[in-house]
Amino acid sequence: MVDEEPADMHIPDNYIEHTLKNSKSLPPVTWTNWWKELNYLSVAILTMSPSIAIYGALTTKLRWETAAFAIFYYFFTGLGSYLETDMILVSHFLSLGITAGYHRLWSHRSYNASKPLQVFLALAGAGAAQGSIRWWARGHRAHHRYIDTDLDPYDANRGFWWCHVGWMLVKPRRRPGVADVSDLSRSAIVRWQQRWYVPLILVVGFAIPSAVPGCLWGDWHGGYVYAGAMRMCAVHHSIFALNSLAHWLGEAPFDDRHSPRDHLVTALVTFGEGYHNFHHQFPTDYRNAIRWYQYDPTKWFITGCAKIGLASHLKVGVTWPLGVVDRWGKPNALKCTFFFTGFSG
Ligand SMILES: [Zn+2]
Ligand SMILES: [Zn+2]
Numbered sequence: 001m002v003d004e005e006p007a008d009m010h011i012p013d014n015y016i017e018h019t020l021k022n023s024k025s026l027p028p029v030t031w032t033n034w035w036k037e038l039n040y041l042s043v044a045i046l047t048m049s050p051s052i053a054i055y056g057a058l059t060t061k062l063r064w065e066t067a068a069f070a071i072f073y074y075f076f077t078g079l080g081s082y083l084e085t086d087m088i089l090v091s092h093f094l095s096l097g098i099t100a101g102y103h104r105l106w107s108h109r110s111y112n113a114s115k116p117l118q119v120f121l122a123l124a125g126a127g128a129a130q131g132s133i134r135w136w137a138r139g140h141r142a143h144h145r146y147i148d149t150d151l152d153p154y155d156a157n158r159g160f161w162w163c164h165v166g167w168m169l170v171k172p173r174r175r176p177g178v179a180d181v182s183d184l185s186r187s188a189i190v191r192w193q194q195r196w197y198v199p200l201i202l203v204v205g206f207a208i209p210s211a212v213p214g215c216l217w218g219d220w221h222g223g224y225v226y227a228g229a230m231r232m233c234a235v236h237h238s239i240f241a242l243n244s245l246a247h248w249l250g251e252a253p254f255d256d257r258h259s260p261r262d263h264l265v266t267a268l269v270t271f272g273e274g275y276h277n278f279h280h281q282f283p284t285d286y287r288n289a290i291r292w293y294q295y296d297p298t299k300w301f302i303t304g305c306a307k308i309g310l311a312s313h314l315k316v317g318v319t320w321p322l323g324v325v326d327r328w329g330k331p332n333a334l335k336c337t338f339f340f341t342g343f344s345g
Contacts, residue, residue: 005182006180006182007178007179007180007181007182008178008179008180011178015177015178016146016149016151016177019151019177020149020150020151023174023175024174025150025173025174026171026172026173026174029170034170037170037171038169038170038171039168039169039170039171042168042169043169045129046165046168046169046236048229049129049229049230049232049233049236050229050233052224052225052228052229053225053229053230053232053233056221056224056225056226056229056230057225057226057230060221060222060225060226061222062222062226063213063217063219063222065213065216065217065219066213066217066219066222066223066226066227067226095128095235095238095239095270095271096121096124096271096298096301097120097121097122097123097124097125097126097127097128098124098125098128098130098136098235098239099239099270099271099272099273099298100121100298100301100302101113101118101121101122101124101125101133102121102125102130102133102136102137102140103140103242103273103298104286104298104302105118105121106133106136106137106184106187106190107136107137107140107141108283108284109183109284109315110283110284110285110286110314110315111286111302111306111311111312111313111314111315112311112312112313113305113310113311114309114310114311114312115189116310117305117310117311118187118189119189122189122190122192122193123200123204124204125193126193126197126200126201126204126205127200127201127204127205127208128205128232128235128236128239129201129205129232129235129236130235130236130239132190132193132194132197133184133190133193133194134181134184134185134190134194135194137181137184138176138179138181138184139153139154139176141179141180141181142176142177142178142179143176143243144280144283145177145179146176146177147258147259147260147280148258148259149177150173150174151174151176151177152176152177153167153172153176154167154243156247156248156259157259160244160248161244163243163244163247163248164237164240164241164243164244164245165240165244205228205232206224206228206229209223209224209227209228209231210223210224210227210228211223212227213227238269238270238271239270241266241269241270242270242273242276245263245265245266245269245270245274246260246261246263246266246270246273246274246276247259247260247261247276248261249261249263249265249266250262250263250265250266250274250277251263251277252277253277253278254277254278254280254281254282255277255280255281258280260276260277260279260280261276261277262274262275262276262277262278264294264295267288267289267294267295267296268295271297271298272288272289272295272296272297272298272299272300273288273298274288274289274295275288275289275290275294275296276288278290282317284315285315285316285317286299286302286314286315286316287299287316302314
């Protein structure tokens with residue numbers, strides 16, 4: 001059992017100003033130094049899957065069985081009610097590992113998940129190949145806490161493409177602001193996923209999607225190209241839109257002092273994470289969409305899990321997430337004046 005002291009126990013109230021003044025950042029990326037500043041591992045991962053997908057799509061026939069396999073595969077994992085043969089939509093099912101798992105469960109603790117659900121979400125999230133739970137949640141907690149400052153790893157002030165993918169392609173310009181993840185360090189499932197992360201990516205991300213069509217109807221290649229590489233590429237950019245599109249497109253009905261925005265298009269792309277202005281105001285709410293007609297399949301999934309006993313303590317309308325305090329000195333005046341706080345389900 002790891003017993004860490006919370007990382008943010010002793011930080012001062014002027015932490016952002018103090019840190020920005022006293023810590024060094026790497027130099028700006030320019031035409032003369034970019035090749036020294038690249039994060040070559042991320043560049044390799046993020047260019048390989050689209051390259052394989054494009055080359056494969058031009059040279060590999062998409063068999064209906066392979067498309068249908070994706071449906072079976074995701075039905076098999078117990079989430080069948082929302083599948084379609086469209087590869088982008090199918091790919092969203094591994095996105096649940098990120099949206100319902102990495103984001104709403106582990107980054108924000110917006111509900112409690114049973115062990116079987118945690119294992120499923122940890123596996124599905126590994127299949128999306130976006131870093132381990134602990135790494136992702138640590139960056140995301142810093143994003144919420146230091147929103148729109150240089151201590152936010154994907155600061156929206158640096159432009160759309162920086163937030164979407166640029167921040168991963170180069171070495172971090174400075175360490176993200178401190179954010180406590182000691183709760184995650186104590187989770188056996190989070191530690192297990194971190195330990196076996198690379199094998200899990202290979203098994204869940206590529207081996208299973210290749211082997212099932214391969215063993216059942218001889219389409220190893222199609223499975224690898226369409227359910228493996230193309231799906232992975234689609235999952236990447238769907239989730240990256242959570243940091244780019246969701247801070248750029250739409251309205252700010254809850255808080256107009258910061259960059260997060262609400263928009264249906266973002267919700268469609270990100271599996272329901274598009275009501276991002278609401279989300280930044282109420283980060284521990286298990287929902288992004290609060291109206292019945294708004295598109296939030298991650299919320300429907302969590303609600304469904306609660307109905308069958310796999311999830312509980314679904315939080316609604318809680319203003320501050322675990323470990324997040326307003327340290328940038330701005331008052332947290334809400335534009336909405338009426339909101340419930342408590343649990344549902
Ligand atoms: Zn955000
Ligand atoms: Zn969040």
